[in-house]
Amino acid sequence: MDPDLALLLNGVVSGLLLGGLYAAAAAGLSISFGMLDVVNIAHPAFMVLGALIVALLWAATGLDPLLLSILLAPAFWALGAGLYVIYHHFFERRGDEAIQGLAFFFGVMFIVEVGLVLAVGPEQHFVDAAYAATTWRLGEIDVPLRMLVPATVALAAIGALALFLRHSFTGRAIAAVAQDRDALRLLAIDPIRIKRLAFGISLAFAGLAGGALVVVQPVDAWSGHVFIGRVFAIVIMGGLSSLGGCVLAALAFGVVENVTASFFGPSWSPAVAFGCLLLVLAVRPQGLFGRMA
Template identity: 75%
Template sequence: MDPTLSLLLNGIVSGLLLGGLYAAAASGLAVSFGMLDIVNIAHPALMVAAGMAVVLVGTALGLDPLLVAVLQAPLFYLLGTLLYRAYHHFFERRGDEALQGLAFFFGVMFIVEVGLVLLLGPEQRFLDPDYAFVTWRLGEIDVPLRMLAPALLALAAIAALWVFLRRSFTGLAVAAVAQDPEALRLMAVDPVRIKRIAFGLSIALASIAGGALVVVQPIEPGSHQVFIGRVFAICIMGGMASLPGCVLAAFLFGVVENLTASFYGPSWSPAVAFGWLLLVLAFRPQGLFGRLA
């Protein structure tokens, strides 16, 4: 096979697998930012905190990091509900959720990063499961399990969330709460409770994303800074509240970024990827799967 074609095919496959990681990181934000209109800028920092917890627990107990990420997801769900309680009590119920709410989550992000540095130090941490060193070879295409396994877990978690949002009453209420909370009250549904559940789910997804991240690459307390722009860009490109759009946008973002890094160098990949975002929004301001207001 032509070397250039082989590099192209491997770049696309690696980009799709990278997109799986991006989808895991952005799907939780699609719930909080897209569906609840809560600009949780601390989401990537909580994802990194989840990854650090996965490393500690996985190392101590000898468990697979992806399994640890799933097992600790309920704890991060509870953390998410507590964060929303504080956000609602101090800001949302008083109508101060715009600027002051953003400052609240910025403070959470700063506290998480500094707390991780004080507790664990600034060093990079990682956890290599046995399959991290296994690569499947399909002709000229390499498929590393280090990236495939996290991508499959991320897609499974997103699919489960999508089914919950589409097939359950609570899930349908989540989709409606940001549009017309008064209508939910007329149906004897507490919109604050629905938002608390949805925000908890978004933080639980951060646990899955953290486990996926720590398998793919080493992390340190400041790793979230790399993901802030990417996850918000993917969420906006996908159509804000659309999980299928979020996944598709994550795949596109990963492929564009990876192909650019392969052919032109890593320094160009963020610029080209965000340029692709601007191009998409120029023709579809509502995003790939979004709807015009």
């Protein structure tokens, strides 16, 4: 096989696997930002919090890190629900969710990051999962299980979330809460309770993404900064509240970044990826799967 073609195919495969990680990180934000209109800038910081907790628990128990992240999901849900109660009480119910609410989540982000530095130190943490050193070779294409397993678990979780949102009464209420709150009240549904539940799900996915992240790469307290721009770009490119669009945009983002890094160097990959975002928004301002207003 031509070396350039082999490099391209490996870049595409690795990019798709990287996109699975991006999808896990962006799915929770698609709920809070796209469906609830809550600009949680601290979302990647909670992902890092999940990654570091998983790393510590893995060192203590030896359990699979992805299993640990699933077991931690209820705790992250409770954390998200409690955080939304604070946000709603002090900002949303007074109509201050725009600038003041954004500043609130900036503060939360720095509190989480500084708290992690104080608790576990500034050094990097990594999980050596049982399958991390295994690579499947399909002809000239390498498929590292270190990336395949987290991507598969993440996409399966997103699929389960999509089924919940589409086919359950509560899921449909979550999808509708930002569009017509008064209509929910007419159906005797408390929109604040629905938003509290949904924000908890958003942070549960941040914890799940953290478990996937720490399998793929070393993580320190400041690692969330790398993902802030990426996850917001993916959610916007995918159409804000569309989980399918979020996944497609994440996969495309991962492929563009990885292929660019393979051929032109890693310094070019963010510029090209965000250039693609601008191109998509120029053609479809509502995103790939967004609906026209």
